Amino acid sequence: MSILDELELRTQFEARRALGVSALGTWARTRLPLEAPSRVRAECVRGVLILSVGAGDTETVASLTPLLLDRPRVDLTALLAACETSGHSELARTVARGVVEAEPTSTSLLVLAALEEKLGRSPDAESLRRRAVTQADGLADRRAALRARIELARGLSLVGREVDALGLATEIDRESEACRAPLSLDARDQLILARVELAATGRYRRVRAIDRLAEVVAGGGFEGRAALRLLARHVERAGTSITLAEVDRAEAVVGRARATALATEALDAIETRLALARADEAEREAATVRAIAASNDGRVRVERARALRDGGTAGPAPSAPLRGEWLCLSVLAHTRTRRLGDALVALREIDATRAPASVAGWSMVGRACAERALREPLVSIASRWLADDRSRAPRRGYLDLAVRLERAGLADLASVALDRARRVHEPGARELAIQHAIRRAWSLRARGETREAHRLLAAALSDARVGAGSALMSPSPPRTR
Numbered sequence: 199m200s201i202l203d204e205l206e207l208r209t210q211f212e213a214r215r216a217l218g219v220s221a222l223g224t225w226a227r228t229r230l231p232l233e234a235p236s237r238v239r240a241e242c243v244r245g246v247l248i249l250s251v252g253a254g255d256t257e258t259v260a261s262l263t264p265l266l267l268d269r270p271r272v273d274l275t276a277l278l279a280a281c282e283t284s285g286h287s288e289l290a291r292t293v294a295r296g297v298v299e300a301e302p303t304s305t306s307l308l309v310l311a312a313l314e315e316k317l318g319r320s321p322d323a324e325s326l327r328r329r330a331v332t333q334a335d336g337l338a339d340r341r342a343a344l345r346a347r348i349e350l351a352r353g354l355s356l357v358g359r360e361v362d363a364l365g366l367a368t369e370i371d372r373e374s375e376a377c378r379a380p381l382s383l384d385a386r387d388q389l390i391l392a393r394v395e396l397a398a399t400g401r402y403r404r405v406r407a408i409d410r411l412a413e414v415v416a417g418g419g420f421e422g423r424a425a426l427r428l429l430a431r432h433v434e435r436a437g438t439s440i441t442l443a444e445v446d447r448a449e450a451v452v453g454r455a456r457a458t459a460l461a462t463e464a465l466d467a468i469e470t471r472l473a474l475a476r477a478d479e480a481e482r483e484a485a486t487v488r489a490i491a492a493s494n495d496g497r498v499r500v501e502r503a504r505a506l507r508d509g510g511t512a513g514p515a516p517s518a519p520l521r522g523e524w525l526c527l528s529v530l531a532h533t534r535t536r537r538l539g540d541a542l543v544a545l546r547e548i549d550a551t552r553a554p555a556s557v558a559g560w561s562m563v564g565r566a567c568a569e570r571a572l573r574e575p576l577v578s579i580a581s582r583w584l585a586d587d588r589s590r591a592p593r594r595g596y597l598d599l600a601v602r603l604e605r606a607g608l609a610d611l612a613s614v615a616l617d618r619a620r621r622v623h624e625p626g627a628r629e630l631a632i633q634h635a636i637r638r639a640w641s642l643r644a645r646g647e648t649r650e651a652h653r654l655l656a657a658a659l660s661d662a663r664v665g666a667g668s669a670l671m672s673p674s675p676p677r678t679r
Contacts, residue, residue, distance in 0.1 A: 223258035263296035385421035522553030560592035
């Protein structure tokens with residue numbers, strides 16, 4: 199292509215772009231595929247695709263994306279940025295895939311992975327991120343390798359594969375320490391690694407995660423608020439299982455947050471929970487009762503629970519707001535007196551009305567799970583409560599509930615309860631979860647389900663080696679019969 203031809207093509211491109219995306223697309227589809235490959239044509243293709251992927255011009259994208267494979271090639275960073283910000287995810291994915299075919303760099307692979315994740319294709323996203331890690335390692339590009347590993351860890355954490363994500367976090371730390379000039383992590387990276395490490399079984403890894411949050415909080419801004427939300431969720435989920443070392447670090451984070459004027463109400467809530475974690479069991483029990491009895495409805499609930507504990511009944515049916523908890527107390531009373539028919543009626547109403555979990559509700563599950571006549575509605579209720587991250591924890595913890603469920607022969611539900619116990623770091627949960635997984639694996643093998651048995655054993659081995667709350671041990675939805 200002569201200089202005059204190049205000048206004419208650039209002029210045509212600029213003129214059509216001034217007329218709008220539609221005119222530019224029509225011109226590009228007609229003209230550019232007929233042009234001989236050249237740097238100017240590659241620049242025009244890039245410019246047209248940047249505008250088309252933002253405007254949702256499917257026809258132009260389909261026509262010009264194959265031209266990205268032609269040489270010579272130009273820098274496609276701006277095109278990848280347009281794909282990341284486009285509101286047309288499927289179209290952006292088409293273009294990003296074309297870029298990956300032309301130049302499979304770590305950056306292009308990560309952009310395509312992010313689009314696959316956005317479209318709900320998590321396995322494809324994971325595969326692309328692993329390719330990005332391999333690509334960066336092959337080129338000895340430490341910064342790109344770090345970015346790819348962090349994104350892979352984030353994706354694994356989001357789909358519940360905390361064991362694998364924690365293994366990557368360990369790998370990142372090990373490689374960073376081995377370097378003479380460690381790469382610095384920005385606030386987003388620290389948040390990702392903190393989220394991963396908060397799922398670790400070892401308290402020192404969780405303490406390190408809270409230290410990461412402290413660094414982010416000190417910077418304030420949006421990331422500081424995100425760090426506070428992550429800390430609040432961890433403190434709430436851990437409850438009384440949180441260790442004193444974590445409490446100390448969390449209080450330091452709160453102090454830093456107050457110095458940067460971040461969310462005072464959120465800090466007050468975190469401090470209240472931390473103070474409760476420092477208190478002894480009797481003090482915590484009294485504080486819980488005081489908090490519940492602060493309202494009229496709460497006072498009624500406390501009085502009825504005490505009456506049932508002392509050998510009475512749940513009393514007459516209360517108003518609608520209290521009915522769910524009253525039904526749970528009724529099941530406890532009926533189970534105690536062996537009136538299983540009445541208990542079954544109450545359980546079916548709880549299941550039908552989808553009443554939320556409560557302390558009385560968990561006590562009911564732990565007591566009634568041994569009664570085979572109540573099995574069907576009870577499994578449905580317990581499955582729903584265990585699947586809801588917003589549910590209140592049982593008074594004695596998920597570990598005690600898991601033991602009761604396993605003794606009752608509800609191994610699948612026990613697995614889910616153990617997973618919840620691990621997520622809030624209840625002492626001894628990890629060891630019991632590994633033992634439970636091995637027992638279930640042998641049971642599955644005896645039933646001929648060899649593949650699932652091998653999966654559970656592999657998960658238990660990985661868990662014993664790395665140590666983190668793992669959805670790998672969680673079963674499919676529990677069977678009711």
